[in-house]
Amino acid sequence: EVQLVESGGGLVQPGGSLRLSCAASGFSFSSYWMTWVRQAPGKGLEWVANIKYDGSDESYMDSVKGRFTISRVNAKNSLFLQMNSLRAEDTAVYYCAREDLKSFDMWGQGTTVTVSS
Amino acid sequence: DVVMTQTPLSSPVTLGQPASISCRSSQSLVHRDGNTYLSWLHQRPGQPPRLLIYKAFNRFSGVPDRFSGSGAGTDFTLRISRVEAEDVGVYYCMQTTQSKTFGQGTKLEIK
Numbered sequence: 001e002v003q004l005v006e007s008g009g010g011l012v013q014p015g016g017s018l019r020l021s022c023a024a025s026g027f028s029f030s031s032y033w034m035t036w037v038r039q040a041p042g043k044g045l046e047w048v049a050n051i052k053y054d055g056s057d058e059s060y061m062d063s064v065k066g067r068f069t070i071s072r073v074n075a076k077n078s079l080f081l082q083m084n085s086l087r088a089e090d091t092a093v094y095y096c097a098r099e100d101l102k103s104f105d106m107w108g109q110g111t112t113v114t115v116s117s
Numbered sequence: 118d119v120v121m122t123q124t125p126l127s128s129p130v131t132l133g134q135p136a137s138i139s140c141r142s143s144q145s146l147v148h149r150d151g152n153t154y155l156s157w158l159h160q161r162p163g164q165p166p167r168l169l170i171y172k173a174f175n176r177f178s179g180v181p182d183r184f185s186g187s188g189a190g191t192d193f194t195l196r197i198s199r200v201e202a203e204d205v206g207v208y209y210c211m212q213t214t215q216s217k218t219f220g221q222g223t224k225l226e227i228k
Contacts, residue, residue, distance in 0.1 A: 035217075037166075045158075045166065045209055047217040059216070095165055102172065102213050103156040107165040 002026040002106050004096050009111030016086050020111055022079040022096030027106075030054070030074035033099035036081050038092035039110075046092075049081065050099065063089075086115045119144050119212050123220035129228045136197045138223045140210035145190050146173075147214070154213040157186055157195045160222075161206040169208075170195065202227065 008020040022034070035050035049070040051058045058070050069082040079096050091114050097104035120143040130136045138157075146153045157170040168177045170186035173193060183198040197204055205227060210220040 044207075044222045045160075045211070045219040047219070050217075101168075101175070101177075102152070102154045103168055103211070104158070104166075105168050105171075105177065107167065109165055 002098075004098065004106060004108035006094065006096050006108045006111035009094065009113045011114045011116065012086055013117050014087060014115055016115070017082070017084045018086065018113060020081040020083065020094055020096075020113070022081075022108055024077045024079065024096075024098075027098070029072075029077040034070075034072060034079045035097050035099055035104060036070060036079075037095045037097055037104065037107075038090075038113075039095070040089075040092045043092075048094070051079070083113070086113075088115050091115045119146070119215050119218050121210055121212055121218050121220035123208075123210060123223045125223060126221065127224045127226070129226050130200045131228050132202060133199050136200050136204075136225060138195045138208050138210075138225075140188075140193045140195070140220050142191045142193075142212055144215065146193075146212050147190065153189060155186075155188070155193050156211045156213065157184075158209045158211060159204075159206055160209065161203075164206075166209065197225075200225070200227070 003025045005023045036048040049060045051070045067085045071080045093110040095110045096108045098106040122141045124139045153173045155173045158166040160166040174186040185196045187194050207222040
């Protein structure tokens with residue numbers, strides 16, 4: 001069974017850091033681009049960042065460039081999102097998703113990040 | 118950035134009746150490779166989104182055939198031929214032709 005399980009969310013103060021993880025199973029992780037999507041409370045979906053299957057290419061939404069870093073360890077079937085200089089507007093549920101068919105075909109259950117003092 | 122605009126934002130429907138949601142992009146979604154990278158996703162309350170339609174009209178594995186996608190260029194439509202109770206939730210269109218952007222979502226609810 002294809003599964004994505006996020007972890008690492010929590011409450012952090014503005015300016016703080018957090019590292020999200022996504023554990024993949026049930027498919028050949030190293031063959032797929034992977035992505036992070038977030039959803040602020042009561043709001044819609046927002047693409048955050050993605051990374052190529054071998055880690056050689058990554059992209060970010062403008063508002064997180066320079067603050068967030070996406071990475072992966074294929075040997076451990078793991079995806080990460082290092083989030084620094086967090087702001088209140090980064091508060092959201094963060095989903096990891098697999099990219100296939102030029103879409104996001106598999107999603108995790110999400111992990112909640114709350115940035116507040 | 119490509120802006121995706123969905124209409125309506127809310128759609129009360131009767132069980133067994135059809136429903137449709139429109140999505141318009143601010144630029145053509147035809148990629149230089151000739152494909153149109155427009156997807157539709159469905160999110161039930163408290164759940165992650167799930168893929169319904171990819172490349173404008175291709176139904177994803179396991180998606181009931183009452184769901185269909187159509188459109189080209191900048192105008193797209195998701196249709197549900199006969200709404201069932203499990204179809205409630207929010208529907209999003211998403212383009213991946215130029216970076217990735219979502220529509221604001223359309224809430225489908227039962228009358």
